[in-house]
Amino acid sequence: MMERIKTGVIGLDDVLGGGFIPNSVNVLLGSAGVGKTIISFQYLLKGIEEGDKCIFISFDMGEHEVIKHTKAIGWGEIADYISEGKLSINKFYAENVSYVNNDLLNILTGESELNTRIVIDSFTPMISSLNMESRNDVNWFFNKLRELGTTLLTVEEPMNGDFGDASVTLPIFLSDTVIHLKNIGYGEAFSRGLRVIKHRGSWHAEGVFPYRILDGIGVLVEGTDLIEEEKEVVDLEEVLQEMNMKREDIPESLIRRLEKLAESGNPGARDAIMEILKKVS
Template structure:
């Protein structure tokens, strides 16, 4: 089972969605759409009848409703008003407040299967170093116990991902994506790259995305998906394929790995050649 993100085109490049009970990092500079990414994830949960928790250090519930209305996401506004999407503005300024201020709030309001957003994690660890690894790991474990989470991290002005406040969340999270504004023109001004997706396939490369009112973030990719194992069988039926390779091909497709016909044919050619 995968957690559908609601971000059009994104699930295709991460193998069908997020894995349940995971912490997923979204890195990007200001203006790349990290908050929109997060709200889109929460919106999908609301549409599925799930509970959402949004913890922010900058925006309160009113500001979130204004942003949601500007995108046409009135379901989010209604969810906030009805209490199915909880929004809190945290005033914690140190990682020492993680337990009492943030985790306490989440544990008290989560049913163990909520969609959770921490936007942004950077203020808590921006002045710290790699010695806080255990504290962050503990915090992420508590998030996993409460549901599936998105944690946003602000890209430093130096555009390096090696600083502790960026590197530690990426390393300790279950997945990480990098949103970037490269400014090369409207169609390719923003790009997304999957840095990691633990225990899951993900697409390599950099993919352009755009932000539209109503739709939110739309990721554009040229990945050609098979519909399932039957398509693989149709491709390999005339090839000399043993059961072990057939099982591996089925496993790949069953895990929602998008593959092109040319890739399957190339694998079969190599396999047949090496089997002679």
């Protein structure tokens, strides 16, 4: 299995098939108050635990605010990590910064090590004035981030739900993973739910997973027991026998693909294999 970067959020790695892909750009999309910053710090705390270099870029929180807010959740150790140099906090002023800002890139390049976890919270002020024609520039910036490490960007979901704005669509299109968080505010299990919109180069669980925000823990993703239950590992030989077919009857390239599907554990894999075999028989 491909190496993964653990998110530090209990349950989220199961939804993502193990975690983020190394050297990828990952987006947390959601409106204010859904827990994007909390997940960001869980990601960084996990990185520190694993010995990774961690960088936090923010437009509204400096060291003082970070220590204050994370201490309120129960993560008092963050203050020590900052003073020990394990976590670097950098505050920028939104009116002075864009994704091509040299100071920002210098900080990221200067502080990055072999395994670096970068969080930009939030990415929205950096691209709020852009239109879709800036796609190539944002893509260039994302490629720079990929060279430096594994990045988590938070993106503000417009309160009117308009996903057509370039500040939302560009990061969605160009990033490797998008996780959408939503709180409908009625206080039941599904009031807060997350789902993976995309996860390039990896399987991910489909559907909405309820989550809670808990003191000490942060975000806890629930309902992941269903993922294991629905996994369906298929014995390809058995299916071939059932359909009175032999390997030799099927093009080699297709057999390789069917083997991959059979091992994948994807729900519905058996039915899909049978459907494909019916078509080639």
